[in-house]
Amino acid sequence: MSLKLYTNQKSRGVVVEWLLLELGVEYERIELAYHTDMKTPEYLTLNPFGKVPTLVDDGVVIYELGAICAYLTDKFADKGFAPALNDPQRGVYYRWLFFMSGPWEALSVDQMRGINIQPDQKMFVGYGDHQDAHRALIQGIEAANPYLCGEQFTTADILVAAILLWQLKIGTLQSDPVIANYLAHIQQRPTYQKVTQLFGDE
Template identity: 40%
Template sequence: MSLVDNPNCALTLYTNPMSRGQIARWMLEETELEYQQVILEYEQSMKSAEYLSINPMGKVPAISHEGKVITECAAICAYLADITTNITLAPAIADRADYYRWLFFAAGPLEAAIVNRSLGVEVSAEKQRMVGYGQYDMVVDVLAKKLSESDYICGSHFTAADVYIGSHVIWGTLFGSLPERSEFSDYAARLTNRSAYLRAKSIDDQLIQARENS
């Protein structure tokens, strides 16, 4: 039996409302593309043979578009921006330096630094060259400086990079994985007022509430 309800829908989101799938849903809402969702459970359907054939890591989110599977949140954001034609969610190729630089800064140094800090992993000074991010405080300072320079990652225009980086910043300001700094809180406030963000959050909040009430 297929996980999807409508095999004729070109775009499918595989997610759990209490996961990084919230990032992919926000990005989908920004695109305004039609999509269907498949809600997976961590130790059940997410580890099923059918889903492992889609993502062998057994993790969400993943998307399927016209038979092609994309995993990893940064890749999903970049891919969806590229297939969206009615809304500009990525700069022109010649103007993508900041877009790529900071999108992958968040997927690499930023996420690694935040996860290690959250897990209580301390990297000694003599071993900082062995980790891609070097030092948590330096990563934070570099990101804060970038966010102080413009409203969005690519200047005055919102892009898919803001969905991915913004998700880290919004989470960090809510749950303390980033320090309290005006650069982060101001950026988060701009993003959480977006209609697509509010739509995506409402969908996931309703799914979470329904689960709690069941």
């Protein structure tokens, strides 16, 4: 088995597992404990940050959640989890991958650290402030019909939905009708019951 996923059940690795589940791809799952397994010299040679997830594909090492998602989607392009290269929706797909991995991730970390961006600091911060990032999220999701790239369910939906579901669960995001309506479409997918087990919501 060429694919190895180093992860932890309570980590962003759940997003990768959801994607692999949707792709129907076999992989070796290696559970690592925080503070110990992730900090061993052996693991640090794979991921110098000592974090998960990390994907190893026949000697090729990929870390960073968005990069792993993009890599797997392209590797198994025949599964159809991204718009075609000449499809206008490809740009929307990329936008969501980078929005969640960049501005939204930065905002989420700042929120957990209790950092509030002041008006005179907004120009130096990629996401502006909480209101800017939240408005971008809602405007983007509101255009979903029913998915982020129209009728095609993509890896972008997995990344966005997984993060939003987790944030709703832990209380760092308040739901509203736009988010609830979007997630309702995701939760109708046949694989969703298996996904809820990954989140520990059996």
